[in-house]
Amino acid sequence: MRKPGPAHSRALRTFVLIKVKDLKTYPIPARNRLEPRGESPVLALLRNRNYALLYFGQFCSAIGDQLYGIALFWLAFRLTGSSTAMALVGAAQYIPYLLFGLVGGVLADRFDRRRLMIATDLARMLAAALVPALHVLGILQAWHLGAVAMIQSSAAAFFMPARSALMVAVLPERDYQRGAAAFSATIRTARILGPLLGSFLFARISLEYFFLLDAAAFLVSMLTTAAIRLQAEGNARFPGQSGVGSLLDGLRRIGANRNLASCLIGNGVGMVAWTGLYSIGMVLVAEERIGGGEVTYSMLVTAYGVGNVLANLVVGNLPVRNRTAWIFGGWLPFALGYLVLGFTTDLRMGLAAVAFAAIGGPVMDLEARASPTRWGRSGP
Known part of the structure; x- marks a missing residue:
């Protein structure tokens, strides 16, 4: 059998070089590449700096929310001994969601989401800090709790759509569902850790100071949100109709x-x-x-x-x-x-x-x- 000569070797080397250049020109699609094994999906998401900041800030805020929820109704009950008083506080907490739910979604489309979140966190932080201040002054009453609940819920009605829209901006499209699932799991985990922390604190501090911890959690949320950096288009205002026009359009869609x-x-x-x-x-x-x-x-x-x-x-x-x-x-x-x-x-x-x-x-x-x-x- 004849051995390949120099001409054959040169031809083979040329063929290999052409194929290598082809691979550089036409890379393997990302969806076909093998992902590194053994890494947690959540850890992979947390490599995204903006998502990690949002994740950590909202986890702390969610624990504060749990402490606030525990203290709000128990304090109303302890101050009055009345289930009616608790019901009125509950109504004050829920009505703002009905009044401002649609408006909050419109504002999330048209204003800087980060600034909207920071502003509403500031309002909630100040409202939460009001309860221990009134307690120290010796003038805290059940209606104050209703007022605080209304302020907190009104701000939350604007905060939550802005947070959801910001999450879309910080995540690549391919990670939307996985990021939302991880975020939801984290918020729900706070429903375990918050009450456990509350059980530990019940015998150590007064219920009024649970609100101070909630205020501190809002401060953490504000700082982490302020640290998020987005490209201009990632936080741009939503083009098209005016806010009122968009709200009316949404109502027409619902009616139709x-x-x-x-x-x-x-x-x-x-x-x-x-x-x-x-x-x-x-x-x-x-x-x-x-x-x-x-x-x-x-x-x-x-x-x-x-x-x-x-x-x-x-x-x-x-x-x-x-x-x-x-x-x-x-x-x-x-x-x-x-x-x-x-x-x-x-x-x-x-x-x-x-x-x-x-x-x-x-x-x-x-x-x-x-x-x-x-x-x-x-x-x-």
Whole structure:
């Protein structure tokens, strides 16, 4: 057999060089490359500096929110001994979401999201700090709690759409769903850590100083949000109609779409029920049926957080095909879980009931994650 001569060797080297140049010119698509194994998806997301800042700041803020939620209703109950007073505080907390929910989405489209978040965090921080200040002065009353709740919720109605829209700006499109799932899991984890911290603090500090910790958490949120750096187009105002025109357009869309209108009405009714049962009902169950007061309440809220986190891990990445079914499937365990809680006097049964009720939140979250480009908007 004839051996290859110098001419053959030169031809082979030339062929190889051409192919190497071809590979440089036409790189392998990113979707076909092998990703490094063994790295946590959350750690991969946290390599994004802006996302990491948002993630950490909102995690601290969520723990503060839990301490605030525990203290708000228990303090109203301790000051008055009245479930009616708690209900009025709950109404003051919920009504701003109804009044400003759509407006908040419009503003998130048209104003600098970071500045909007910082401004609303500042308002909430000052409102939270007002409670311990009034306590020190010896003039704190239940209606002050209602006023603080209204300020906090009004600011939150503008903050949450801005935060959702900012998350879209800090994440590449391919990471939207994974980033939203990780963020949701973190917020729900705060529902475990916040009540646990509350249980530790109950015997050590007065309920009024829980609000001071909440104010400190808002300060952390403000600082981390201020540290986020975006390109100009990532935080630009949304072009097109005026804010009023966009709001009216959103209302027309709702009126023209019976399914959307039904979902919004149902969600509004459901949120009223959630506020009453989660915030007020569990206080009364812990105090009057199961017994144990604040400690039992903290255990119930912690169980709710555990149910949230476990459900989020199971359903977090499932595909969404029938949105109506997912929404209905979210409210069903909530209704059944709280129905059982209302009739039980056993702590273990109560913990199991609220953990089951908590499945509903992550299930309904799937619908929102399915349309990340609409986060923060007032329309469908």
